[in-house]
Amino acid sequence: MPGRLLPRKFFETRPEWVAPRLLGKLLVQQTDSTAMVGRIVEAEAYLGPHNDPPDPAAHSHRGPTPRNLVLFGLPGHAYVYSIYGKYFCLNISCEIEGQAGCVLLRALEPVSGIEQMAVNRGLPPDLERSEAFLRQLTTGPSRLCLALGVARASHNGLDVTSAGSPLQVRDDGSALTEAMATPRIGINPMNEALEWPLRFAVPGNRFVSGPKNLKGKRVPVP
């Protein structure tokens, strides 16, 4: 198992700090026979309803519901929800209990378990592992869930800071000093939070999802 498990304290603060600091960390899905590992290269912060101003794009902004309850619990837990009928998205809860911030994982750079990822995505194996092939695996919030086998029934509420958890976030020592900050993807144009620069990506990384020339700026990682 690569790197060290991230402690709960890592997630105990504001999502707009956690998101850029998650860049470069490893997302690990361990099943009985195989481990799948991807490096986080893109993440978005969603702010809790206690935030001023509130974040109208966040699932938690109207308070707890059966769906988003995990977000109001302890930090470092997986919030998995279904979207558009056929997909899932994976978030990690942030901030202290009762404050429902979170970070949406939007893209990974495949590291290992690539063969299994391709099977899970329903793609034919590519022994050459071309860049186009690798990019299809885990570039996009729902693609990475498919590749790692993350689903609501099996993963919602998992503690990603627990050594016994099949889903973990680990740190292999790669340090990032700067991140690219842009507006978040897929937010309704009516939403006033559209412009907030809460999407963070590894500058120049080829596995980042979304439009290529989205306006953004380099910011220091806190």
Place this chain on the structure above:
DNA sequence: GTGATGATCTTCT
């Protein structure tokens, strides 16, 4: 390469 469209169903109102 970019942009438009439909699929599909859960969740909350």
Place this chain on the structure above:
DNA sequence: GAAGATCATCACG
């Protein structure tokens, strides 16, 4: 009843 933190596919240039 409507909207949605998406993706694959197709048309076009």
